[in-house]
């Protein structure tokens with residue numbers, strides 16, 4: 113994860129070691145290196161600009177500290193600013209005061225939503241919750257059965273329409289169409305209320321690219337179930353495209369937090385470092401593999417330490 117960014121940044125900061133005092137020129141040279149490292153990592157340009165301006169200002173104005181030499185002081189500043197662009201404090205899931213808490217997942221097809229639903233279910237169960245997964249991705253062939261498989265692996269119940277039948281079985285007790293993801297979402301939340309599941313995770317359809325139908329459908333589900341959290345699922349490997357995708361989802365559906373997926377395959381880190389600043393919404397979780405346990409709460413401070421080695 114983030115190997116190349118990490119190498120470049122630690123390289124840039126290493127050059128400062130052994131210097132008794134840092135001149136303005138030293139700081140400028142280091143900032144140039146950091147800037148290149150961030151641009152190479154595909155961090156969004158406005159984010160890079162603000163970041164470098166802050167580092168420069170703070171490094172030049174840094175107090176002479178008895179405890180830290182100048183190089184350590186710059187490392188400390190870079191660390192603090194990295195934590196800042198990653199979101200500062202760890203942001204926890206906001207659970208509803210009156211259950212069920214509704215968590216809706218949105219994102220492009222292939223971003224890892226269905227896999228995430230299983231991971232979240234396991235994580236929620238480990239925290240003592242009883243989640244219900246609701247299959248509203250009725251677009252992608254196999255998405256419903258994939259959710260049923262991850263649900264089973266996580267030991268969580270799945271609410272899904274059967275192909276060609278109504279939601280809830282052949283009798284159609286709810287009188288709704290299995291083909292309508294908005295109705296399925298609504299029925300799923302009702303099911304959770306009736307059967308006392310305290311968290312509902314709604315998996316939604318994604319397309320390969322942004323499109324108006326996808327946004328309208330996701331917005332319809334949002335309006336129907338009024339989620340406590342809408343999580344935008346972002347494949348970290350898409351690099352610069354992350355910014356435009358995130359902005360499109362923010363405008364079309366809106367979200368309260370981000371889940372970064374496929375961090376295990378992301379050597380550069382651009383999406384991770386840009387998404388918080390660009391959207392203003394925090395990163396809540398990180399996925400680092402295909403298995404259910406390759407998943408954790410996102411901690412900006414730990415991530416920064418990892419990047420700086």
Ligand code: GDP
Nearest residue numbers: 221222223224225226227373374399400401402
């Ligand atoms: P969806 O279309 O958004 O529901 O995406 P899926 O959950 O089907 O995931 C698409 C592919 O990405 C699958 O092959 C998953 O196994 C894989 N995947 C999901 N999350 C991760 C992750 O964190 N790391 C890796 N390496 N693969 C992942």
